[in-house]
Amino acid sequence: MPQSQSTAKKPQNNQRDRAILGLTRSCGLQDEGARALRSVASPTERYPAATLITPAGSTPRPKLILSGWACELRTIEDGRRQIFSFALAGDAVVSRPASAAHSCVLMALTAVECIDVERTLSGAQDPGRQDLARAIEQSLQVARERRYTQAVRLGRRSAVERVGDLLLELYDRLQMVDLVEAGGFPIALTQEHLADALGLSTVHVNRRLRTLRTRKLATLRFGRVSGFDREGLAALAR
Amino acid sequence: MPQSQSTAKKPQNNQRDRAILGLTRSCGLQDEGARALRSVASPTERYPAATLITPAGSTPRPKLILSGWACELRTIEDGRRQIFSFALAGDAVVSRPASAAHSCVLMALTAVECIDVERTLSGAQDPGRQDLARAIEQSLQVARERRYTQAVRLGRRSAVERVGDLLLELYDRLQMVDLVEAGGFPIALTQEHLADALGLSTVHVNRRLRTLRTRKLATLRFGRVSGFDREGLAALAR
DNA sequence: CGGTCGTTTGAAGTGGTTCAAGCCTTGTGG
DNA sequence: CCACAAGGCTTGAACCACTTCAAACGACCG
Numbered sequence: 001m002p003q004s005q006s007t008a009k010k011p012q013n014n015q016r017d018r019a020i021l022g023l024t025r026s027c028g029l030q031d032e033g034a035r036a037l038r039s040v041a042s043p044t045e046r047y048p049a050a051t052l053i054t055p056a057g058s059t060p061r062p063k064l065i066l067s068g069w070a071c072e073l074r075t076i077e078d079g080r081r082q083i084f085s086f087a088l089a090g091d092a093v094v095s096r097p098a099s100a101a102h103s104c105v106l107m108a109l110t111a112v113e114c115i116d117v118e119r120t121l122s123g124a125q126d127p128g129r130q131d132l133a134r135a136i137e138q139s140l141q142v143a144r145e146r147r148y149t150q151a152v153r154l155g156r157r158s159a160v161e162r163v164g165d166l167l168l169e170l171y172d173r174l175q176m177v178d179l180v181e182a183g184g185f186p187i188a189l190t191q192e193h194l195a196d197a198l199g200l201s202t203v204h205v206n207r208r209l210r211t212l213r214t215r216k217l218a219t220l221r222f223g224r225v226s227g228f229d230r231e232g233l234a235a236l237a238r
Numbered sequence: 239m240p241q242s243q244s245t246a247k248k249p250q251n252n253q254r255d256r257a258i259l260g261l262t263r264s265c266g267l268q269d270e271g272a273r274a275l276r277s278v279a280s281p282t283e284r285y286p287a288a289t290l291i292t293p294a295g296s297t298p299r300p301k302l303i304l305s306g307w308a309c310e311l312r313t314i315e316d317g318r319r320q321i322f323s324f325a326l327a328g329d330a331v332v333s334r335p336a337s338a339a340h341s342c343v344l345m346a347l348t349a350v351e352c353i354d355v356e357r358t359l360s361g362a363q364d365p366g367r368q369d370l371a372r373a374i375e376q377s378l379q380v381a382r383e384r385r386y387t388q389a390v391r392l393g394r395r396s397a398v399e400r401v402g403d404l405l406l407e408l409y410d411r412l413q414m415v416d417l418v419e420a421g422g423f424p425i426a427l428t429q430e431h432l433a434d435a436l437g438l439s440t441v442h443v444n445r446r447l448r449t450l451r452t453r454k455l456a457t458l459r460f461g462r463v464s465g466f467d468r469e470g471l472a473a474l475a476r
Numbered sequence: 477c478g479g480t481c482g483t484t485t486g487a488a489g490t491g492g493t494t495c496a497a498g499c500c501t502t503g504t505g506g
Numbered sequence: 507c508c509a510c511a512a513g514g515c516t517t518g519a520a521c522c523a524c525t526t527c528a529a530a531c532g533a534c535c536g
Contacts, residue, residue, distance in 0.1 A: 072386075074386060074390055076390065076394065076476070077476050078476070080394040081394070082389055082390045082393045082394045084386060084389055103383055103386060104386050144382070145340055145341055147385055147389070148310075148312060148322060148340075148341060148342050149340070150389065151320055151322050151385070151388065151389055151392060152312055152314065152320045154389060154392035154393045154437060155320045155392045155434075155435075155436070155437030156314065156318040156319070156320045156437060158491080158492095159491075159492070190513090190514065190515090191514075191515070192514080196393075197393075198393070199392060199393030199394060200492075200493090201492070201493055201494075202514090202515090203492090203493075203494080203495095203515095203516085203517090204491085204492055204493070206515065206516060206517090207492090207516090207517090210516085222501080238314075238315050238316070396523080397523075397524070428481090428482060428483090429482075429483070430482080438524075438525090439524070439525055439526075440482090440483090441483095441484085441485090441524090441525075441526080441527095442523085442524055442525070444483065444484060444485090445484090445485090445524090448484085460533085
């Protein structure tokens with residue numbers, strides 16, 4: 001599946017290259033689609049950490065993440081929060097107006113760079129853009145399917161399994177965009193973020209992270225996961 | 239396998255009326271769309287209780303439920319199950335080939351009648367069918383949004399809240415298709431189904447159901463919920 | 477009428493929460 | 507360059523929500 005190709009031109013390190021890499025590997029983006037994305041004059045939107053990524057108008061707008069970490073989340077009246085998913089470079093996400101009580105909100109966890117998909121795709125119907133549109137649609141679909149896995153995590157897994165399983169997902173996804181190296185990867189999440197995603201208390205996330213560390217499955221320190229044992233973790237949350 | 243019977247008589251219209259009601263109230267189906275659905279000669283597919291609703295080919299196929307209860311679920315290796323959602327009359331659902339390990343399976347909980355959406359919509363592009371297609375797409379979208387609520391339930395609510403909140407959802411949805419009467423409604427779910435949907439043990443579902451009963455919020459007996467206090471339950475899981 | 481499946485209840489155990497305090501790291505301003 | 511504040515991480519102790527196991531009971535079905 002990882003069909004690593006030299007679609008990325010190294011010369012100047014374009015922000016968009018990582019997203020192109022992700023769409024290529026996970027969603028079968030073709031060269032022509034990559035070229036379309038690279039050449040389009042769509043402005044990069046920037047959101048500071050801890051701000052909402054809201055659409056311009058009042059309709060849901062798909063965005064393509066170029067860099068940074070974002071998440072879909074909902075907050076309930078008493079302040080409890082649930083994070084539904086994390087969005088990384090190369091992921092397409094739908095951002096909705098914050099008002100929609102029955103939906104969710106997209107929030108930047110770190111500084112985030114993204115581009116507006118529809119703005120990028122509007123206009124000419126050349127094959128490059130069509131391919132890009134297809135890949136982005138597929139990316140959204142993949143994200144939708146991941147939500148099933150997330151529900152299983154929340155409903156039917158123990159705390160260690162939840163933590164391990166989520167790290168596994170992040171590992172695999174970051175691998176796709178060349179953000180894994182030397183058996184480790186950067187993780188821009190606090191233990192509170194993990195807790196909100198996993199339906200646990202922060203304290204307990206901390207303790208189960210410790211379990212993973214002592215079992216030599218993964219070590220999270222200073223915004224980085226190291227000593228990652230993919231096989232071991234996969235066995236944990238089979 | 240779908241056991242489709244070609245009863246091309248009037249009774250068929252009756253089956254479809256409930257779905258039409260649901261699509262009209264929840265998804266803005268217009269008269270012309272309703273007429274299109276009623277007149278189309280698509281055979282009704284029937285699935286017995288506890289069987290998988292699988293697509294004919296190997297691609298995901300949308301179905302429109304006419305009667306009965308179905309659910310989306312995934313089973314993990316050790317036998318634990320997670321139910322993601324319930325599908326009732328008037329709901330559109332996507333059924334996928336059972337092999338897709340990363341997705342989920344659609345299972346009939348009672349005998350289920352449904353029709354294949356694409357078969358129904360193929361052919362002429364009259365405005366009636368277009369309206370129908372739009373309403374069905376909207377129904378799928380509504381179902382997708384409900385998954386966020388389900389994730390909050392699993393991750394951030396206590397057991398009583400989970401049970402109450404789910405009953406509330408079912409009440410509101412059944413109300414839309416005129417299946418609520420006298421403050422109660424039929425519920426074709428065992429406590430084990432509820433447990434699998436809510437990430438709890440059957441025993442605990444039983445106990446929290448008891449809590450709801452003693453607090454006079456809702457009583458589940460013999461496949462029926464009665465004494466339903468909508469306000470009280472809404473306050474419970476605000 | 478007996479068998480099966482679903483529900484109900486009790487008692488004991490465990491996994492996760494809560495509260496509270498101390499520590500470490502990072503960033504900020506003097 | 508140091509001092510200090512703020513936010514995140516870590517740990518302990520007590521508590522409670524939910525699970526597990528086991529047994530009995532009730533409803534439905536052939």
